[in-house]
Amino acid sequence: MKIDAKDMACEQLNAAIKASADRKIEVTDVVGQRYIATACSDKEIEIHGTPGNAMGAYLDGATIALYGNAQEATGDTMNGGEIDVFGSAGDATGYAMRGGKIFIRGDVGYRCGIHMKAYRDNKPAIVIGGRAGSFLGEYQAGGTIVVLGDEIGDKPVVGYFCGTGMHGGEMYLRCDRIPVTLPPQVKAEQIDAIPSDVKALVERWCKLFDKDVKTYTGAKFFKLTPDSENPYKRMYTSN
Amino acid sequence: MQTYIYPEYEVVRDRAKCVNCRICERECANGVHRFDEKLKVMVEDSAKCVNCHRCVCMCPVHALKIVKSDDTYKLNANWDNRTINEIFKQADSGGVLLSSMGNPNTYPIFWDNLLINASQVTNPPIDPLREPMETQMWLGSRVVSIRRDAEGKLVDTLKPQLKLSVPIMFSAMSYGSISYNAHESLARAASELGIYYNTGEGGLHKDFYKYGANTIVQVASGRFGVFREYLDTAAAIEIKMGQGAKPGIGGHLPGAKITADVAETRMIPEGADAISPAPHHDIYSIEDLRQLVMSLKEATDYKKPVFVKIAAVHNIAAIASGIARSGADVIAIDGFRGGTGAAPTRIRDNVGIPVEVALAQVDQRLREEGIRDNVSIVAGGSIRSSGDLLKAIALGADACYIGTAALLAMGCHLCRSCHSGKCNWGIATQRPDLVKRLDPDEGARRLVNLVTAWKHELEEMMGGMGINSVEALRGNRLMLRGIGLTDRELNILGVKSAGESM
Ligand code: SF4
Ligand code: SF4
Numbered sequence: 001m002k003i004d005a006k007d008m009a010c011e012q013l014n015a016a017i018k019a020s021a022d023r024k025i026e027v028t029d030v031v032g033q034r035y036i037a038t039a040c041s042d043k044e045i046e047i048h049g050t051p052g053n054a055m056g057a058y059l060d061g062a063t064i065a066l067y068g069n070a071q072e073a074t075g076d077t078m079n080g081g082e083i084d085v086f087g088s089a090g091d092a093t094g095y096a097m098r099g100g101k102i103f104i105r106g107d108v109g110y111r112c113g114i115h116m117k118a119y120r121d122n123k124p125a126i127v128i129g130g131r132a133g134s135f136l137g138e139y140q141a142g143g144t145i146v147v148l149g150d151e152i153g154d155k156p157v158v159g160y161f162c163g164t165g166m167h168g169g170e171m172y173l174r175c176d177r178i179p180v181t182l183p184p185q186v187k188a189e190q191i192d193a194i195p196s197d198v199k200a201l202v203e204r205w206c207k208l209f210d211k212d213v214k215t216y217t218g219a220k221f222f223k224l225t226p227d228s229e230n231p232y233k234r235m236y237t238s239n
Numbered sequence: 240m241q242t243y244i245y246p247e248y249e250v251v252r253d254r255a256k257c258v259n260c261r262i263c264e265r266e267c268a269n270g271v272h273r274f275d276e277k278l279k280v281m282v283e284d285s286a287k288c289v290n291c292h293r294c295v296c297m298c299p300v301h302a303l304k305i306v307k308s309d310d311t312y313k314l315n316a317n318w319d320n321r322t323i324n325e326i327f328k329q330a331d332s333g334g335v336l337l338s339s340m341g342n343p344n345t346y347p348i349f350w351d352n353l354l355i356n357a358s359q360v361t362n363p364p365i366d367p368l369r370e371p372m373e374t375q376m377w378l379g380s381r382v383v384s385i386r387r388d389a390e391g392k393l394v395d396t397l398k399p400q401l402k403l404s405v406p407i408m409f410s411a412m413s414y415g416s417i418s419y420n421a422h423e424s425l426a427r428a429a430s431e432l433g434i435y436y437n438t439g440e441g442g443l444h445k446d447f448y449k450y451g452a453n454t455i456v457q458v459a460s461g462r463f464g465v466f467r468e469y470l471d472t473a474a475a476i477e478i479k480m481g482q483g484a485k486p487g488i489g490g491h492l493p494g495a496k497i498t499a500d501v502a503e504t505r506m507i508p509e510g511a512d513a514i515s516p517a518p519h520h521d522i523y524s525i526e527d528l529r530q531l532v533m534s535l536k537e538a539t540d541y542k543k544p545v546f547v548k549i550a551a552v553h554n555i556a557a558i559a560s561g562i563a564r565s566g567a568d569v570i571a572i573d574g575f576r577g578g579t580g581a582a583p584t585r586i587r588d589n590v591g592i593p594v595e596v597a598l599a600q601v602d603q604r605l606r607e608e609g610i611r612d613n614v615s616i617v618a619g620g621s622i623r624s625s626g627d628l629l630k631a632i633a634l635g636a637d638a639c640y641i642g643t644a645a646l647l648a649m650g651c652h653l654c655r656s657c658h659s660g661k662c663n664w665g666i667a668t669q670r671p672d673l674v675k676r677l678d679p680d681e682g683a684r685r686l687v688n689l690v691t692a693w694k695h696e697l698e699e700m701m702g703g704m705g706i707n708s709v710e711a712l713r714g715n716r717l718m719l720r721g722i723g724l725t726d727r728e729l730n731i732l733g734v735k736s737a738g739e740s741m
Binding site for chain 2 (some may be wrong): 010011014018034037038039041053054057058060072073076077079089093096098111114115117118119135138139141166167168170228230231232233234235236237238
C-alpha cells in the first residue's frame with residue numbers, strides 16, 4: 001500500500017498506517033508528521049521525506065526504513081523491530097529502548113541510547129555510522145551502541161559526557177583514541193577485534209548503506225563498559 | 240570511634256505476663272527478640288527495634304509495648320536529639336541520610352485549619368440514608384467541540400474519561416518498593432470498589448493484567464516495564480514527572496532489591512540497578528511534555544486518558560497551566576507530605592509545599608485562565624481521612640490519591656523503615672517469608688472497608704451541607720472556612736475566615 005502523506009495531519013497519517021491491511025506500506029512526502037508507526041508490531045514501513053519526532057516510539061516488532069533524516073526521540077522505548085535511517089537522526093534516539101535495532105547511516109544528536117536496557121533475550125542495539133553528540137549512552141543499563149565514525153574528517157567520534165551514569169551494556173567506538181574524558185565509572189579498553197555479535201551488527205550496517213565491510217570490521221575499536229570496581233551509586237545511611 | 244546512639248524507642252516486656260512462646264522472636268525480621276537459654280527468659284535488643292509494632296500486635300498475652308525512650312542529650316531547643324543523632328550518623332558513615340514514608344515534621348497542616356459548613360433551617364440537610372447521594376466522579380478533559388455528522392447528528396467528541404464510584408484512588412506504589420501481595424490487595428480492592436490503583440514506575444506483573452480495567456500504569460524517566468501491552472492493558476496512563484516526597488529527585492532501586500520477579504516486571508536483568516533520574520532527559524519544556532503525552536495517546540489509539548503527576552513546588556500554578564495545555568487529561572498534584580519507599584531525608588523534610596495550598600492555587604489559576612475544564616485535578620500527598628478528602632474536593636480536586644492511608648489499611652504501622660526492605664507487615668519487602676504475612680484476601684477486604692467507610696462519611700458530610708453530589712461540591716470553597724490562618728493564607732487557599740458569612 002502507498003500513502004501520500006502530503007497535507008496529512010499526523011493523526012490522520014498514523015490512522016491510515018494502522019488501518020492498512022497490507023503488511024508493506026510505503027509512505028511518501030512525509031513532512032514533519034510525528035509518532036509515525038508508534039507501537040507498531042507487524043508492518044514493514046518505508047518512509048520518504050522527513051518525519052517528525054518520536055518515529056517508531058514503543059515499536060514492537062515492525063520495521064521502518066526511512067529515506068531521509070529522522071528528528072528527535074526516534075525509537076523511544078522501542079521493544080522490538082528495526083529502524084534504518086538513510087540519513088542522520090536527532091536527539092534522544094533510542095531512548096530507553098529495550099529490544100530491536102536502529103541503524104543510522106549518518107550522525108545522531110545528543111543523548112542517543114539514554115536509558116537503553118537489555119531484558120532476557122532482548123539485546124537492543126544502535127549502530128551510528130557517523131558521530132554521536134554529547135551524552136551518548138547516558139544511564140545506559142544494557143544493550144550495545146556502536147559508533148563507526150564514517151566520513152567525519154577530524155571531528156571527534158563522540159561528544160562530551162559520553163557514558164554519564166552508564167551502569168550496564170557496552171559501547172564500541174571506532175577510533176584510535178577516545179576524544180573526551182570519560183566519567184570515572186566507565187572503563188575503556190582498546191580491542192583488536194570486535195566480538196562476533198557486534199561484527200554482525202556492523203556487517204548489517206555495511207550491507208544497508210552499501211559500505212565496505214572490511215574497512216569497518218577490521219578497524220581498531222574502543223570498548224566502553226561500566227567499571228564494576230567503581231559503580232554508579234551514592235552512599236546512603238539509614239535514618 | 241563509632242558513636243553509640245541510644246535507641247529512640249525501647250521494647251518493654253512485662254515478664255509476669257510473658258509465657259516464653261517466642262512468637263515475637265519469629266515475627267521480628269530485625270532480630271530484636273531472643274530467648275536466653277541460660278536465663279530461660281526472653282531478652283530484647285531495643286537498638287534493633289524500628290517500632291513497627293508487629294510483636295506488640297502478635298504477642299498472645301499482650302506482654303509487649305514500645306515506648307519512647309526518655310534518654311536524652313542535654314535539652315536544647317536548637318539542637319534536639321534527632322538533629323544531634325543525624326550528625327553522628329553522618330560523621331560515622333559519610334552517607335546521605337535516607338528515610339521513608341512522608342515528612343514527619345511539625346509543619347502546619349492546613350486541612351486541620353479548615354472547617355466544613357452545614358445547612359440549618361433555610362437550606363435543609365439531606366439524609367443520605369433516605370435520599371440518593373452521588374459520589375461518582377469522572378476524570379478527564381471536559382472540553383468538547385461541537386461537530387455534526389452528515390445527517391446532522393451530534394458527533395461524540397468527548398475525550399476518554401475514567402469513571403470512579405468514589406473520588407478516591409490508590410496512589411502510585413511500584414512493585415519492588417512494595418510486595419506482590421500488597422499490589423494484589425490494591426488491584427483487587429480497586430476492582431471491587433470501581434476505582435483505580437496505580438502501578439508506580441515498576442511495571443505491571445503479568446498476574447495483574449486481569450485487573451487492567453482498574454489499573455493506571457505509570458511511565459517514568461527510566462521507562463521500566465513500558466511496552467505496548469502494558470499501555471494497552473491499563474485504563475489510564477500516568478507520566479510521572481515528580482513525587483511529593485522527593486521533588487526534583489529520581490528513584491534508584493538498588494540491584495539487591497531487584498529480585499527475579501521484580502526484574503521480570505520491570506523488564507531488566509535480575510540484580511541490575513534500576514535508575515530513574517528526576518528529569519526525563521527528553522522533556523525540557525511543555526512542548527516536550529506534549530510530545531510524550533501525544534506519543535502515549537497515539538500508541539493507545541487515543542482511547543485512554545493521560546495523567547501527568549507533579550510534585551507540589553513553589554511555582555506549581557504556572558506549571559499546571561502548562562500541563563493543562565499539553566494535551567494531558569488529568570493533573571495529579573503530590574504534596575510534600577506524601578509517602579515514599581525511600582528518599583533522602585533532607586529532600587523529604589525540606590522540599591516542596593503542602594498539597595492544600597498547591598491545589599487551591601492550581602484550581603484558581605486554571606479557572607482564571609479559562610482552562611480548568613481542559614483537565615481534571617487529582618490531589619495527593621497525605622489525605623488522611625474523609626474530612627481531608629472532602630476539603631480537597633471543595634478546594635478544587637476532582638478526586639484524591641491515597642497512599643499512606645491505603646498502606647495503613649493493609650497493616651502498615653508507619654515505622655518509616657521501608658528502605659530497609661524488612662517490613663514486618665509484608666508490605667515494603669520482597670522477602671518471601673515476610674511477604675506471605677500479608678494475605679491479599681485480607682488486604683483487599685480492609686482496603687474495601689476503608690474506602691467504603693470514607694464514602695459513607697463523605698455522603699454524610701455532604702448531606703449535612705445540603706449537597707447531593709460530589710460534582711456540586713467540587714471547587715465549592717464557600718463550603719469551607721479557615722480557622723487560625725493569616726489573611727494571606729486565607730487568600731491563597733481562597734477561603735473565608737470562620738465567622739464570615741457567605
Ligand atoms: S510474644 Fe509475648 S508472650 Fe510470646 S515470648 Fe514474646 S513477649 Fe513473651
Ligand atoms: S510499609 Fe512496612 S516498613 Fe514501611 S512504614 Fe509501613 S510497616 Fe514500616
